[in-house]
Structure formats: C-alpha cells, structure tokens
Amino acid sequence: MANRFRDTKLSGDPDRDFAEMLIASYEETLFLAKTQLDYGGDRQLRETAQKIQDEQQARIDALKQWQVRSREAGYRPQPNQTPPGEGPLDRQAQAAPAQGQPASPAAGEKAVAPAPPSNAPLVAATVRKVDDATGKVTLDHETIPNIGMDAMTMAYKVQDPAMLKGLKPGEKVRFSADRVNGSIAVTRIQKAR
Structure with a gap:
C-alpha cells in the first residue's frame, strides 16, 4: 500500500x-x-x-x-466548486508578488518555480542511500508535519541535485520537504550537529 x-x-x-x-x-x-x-x-x-x-x-x-x-468534454464542476486558479493556494501564489517577489521574469530570463516557504520545519533523519544519477536520497525520517507524512523510510527527489554532495549512508541529517510541482521533494538538507 x-x-x-x-x-x-x-x-x-x-x-x-x-x-x-x-x-x-x-x-x-x-x-x-x-x-x-x-x-x-x-x-x-x-x-x-x-x-x-x-x-x-x-x-x-x-x-x-x-x-x-x-474527463468528458462537457464536464462542469459542481455549482459550489471553486474554479481552477481561484482556490486558496492559488490566491497565496497570486499574493506573493505583492510581498516583494517579482511577478514575472524579465525578457530573456528563464521562469523558475518559486521556492517553498522557508518556514517548512527541519525534520531529523538518517541517510540510507544516495543516488546521484536520479537525484534522490533515501531517508529514514521522523514525521513531516507540514505535508502530513508519518515517520517512515522513503526515497525523495531533491529540489537541487547539489544537495546530495557529501551525503553518505548512515549520516544523521535534518531536512525539509514540501510539495514541488505536484510531488514531494527535499527542499533543504543539512548534516545534524
């Protein structure tokens, strides 16, 4: 399951x-x-x-x-359903430019996905496996409260492959994870002190 x-x-x-x-x-x-x-x-x-x-x-x-x-062409959402692009998460994303973030990239710049909120908690974990080829790290971790995930061992994609540099199986780390482009990814990782 x-x-x-x-x-x-x-x-x-x-x-x-x-x-x-x-x-x-x-x-x-x-x-x-x-x-x-x-x-x-x-x-x-x-x-x-x-x-x-x-x-x-x-x-x-x-x-x-x-x-x-x-999936049918004539499908209409229920009358009380929020139209796509107008839900609470969409409103947060639309409000972000007003908080000092650029609204859109300048001409010639590449659009970059916004970074997840910096208030995502750091969670204790032990590195079980590092796979540079796929950009994944397997972590045996505590509960991740911001995404409602129980303690478990699971492989995660890292948002930036550079995060995997220097990580070794057996190391104690603290990390943050969040939903990025529809899937869960490690957004920050540091060796535990």
Whole structure:
C-alpha cells in the first residue's frame, strides 16, 4: 500500500488527486476484506469483511464514474466548486508578488518555480542511500508535519541535485520537504550537529 501511494503521480488537480488516492485506499481495504472472505474462518470477521466489501466497492465504483465524467468534454464542476486558479493556494501564489517577489521574469530570463516557504520545519533523519544519477536520497525520517507524512523510510527527489554532495549512508541529517510541482521533494538538507 505504501508503495502504491508513493508511486502515484499527482496531477496537481486536487479533485483528481483526491479521487485517485481515495480509490487506492479503498482498493487496499477491499483486498483485505476479500482475503478474509476467501480464507478467514471467524464468522464475525467474515461479516465485517462482507460489509466492507459491499461498501468499498460501491465507493470505488462511484469515484471511477466521477473520473470518467470529469474527463468528458462537457464536464462542469459542481455549482459550489471553486474554479481552477481561484482556490486558496492559488490566491497565496497570486499574493506573493505583492510581498516583494517579482511577478514575472524579465525578457530573456528563464521562469523558475518559486521556492517553498522557508518556514517548512527541519525534520531529523538518517541517510540510507544516495543516488546521484536520479537525484534522490533515501531517508529514514521522523514525521513531516507540514505535508502530513508519518515517520517512515522513503526515497525523495531533491529540489537541487547539489544537495546530495557529501551525503553518505548512515549520516544523521535534518531536512525539509514540501510539495514541488505536484510531488514531494527535499527542499533543504543539512548534516545534524
């Protein structure tokens, strides 16, 4: 299950990403229920598994129908749905130029993705693997509160490959991670003191 969530590529559309992740979650629970029904012997657990199977399958079907409907040319969001580009995160991004950041690159300059907020917390971790070729570092880390990720061991792309210089497996570090262009990336890393 963790691999499925880790490998899911987010589209950047909150509705589509929510539906995709929810389907993945329901399908994992459905798999457990089917396993209990196929092999379990306890009557109470089998009744619970049957109830889960009925409910989760109906939810999966409804979400998949929404996915198909949302891709149709005539799809219209619900009347109370915020139009794309006008949600709270979009408003924050639009307000950023007013706080001293340039609104757009000057002629001939290349647009650069804005850096994540500097208030992303530093989290303790141990380096497990450094892969310069892919620009990834595997970290055994504590909870990352700003993105709601539990403590685990996971490979992360680094925002700047130069961050990997000098890192070695077994080293204690502190790092920040945030959502960058629809996926989670390490935005800052330093050796622990």
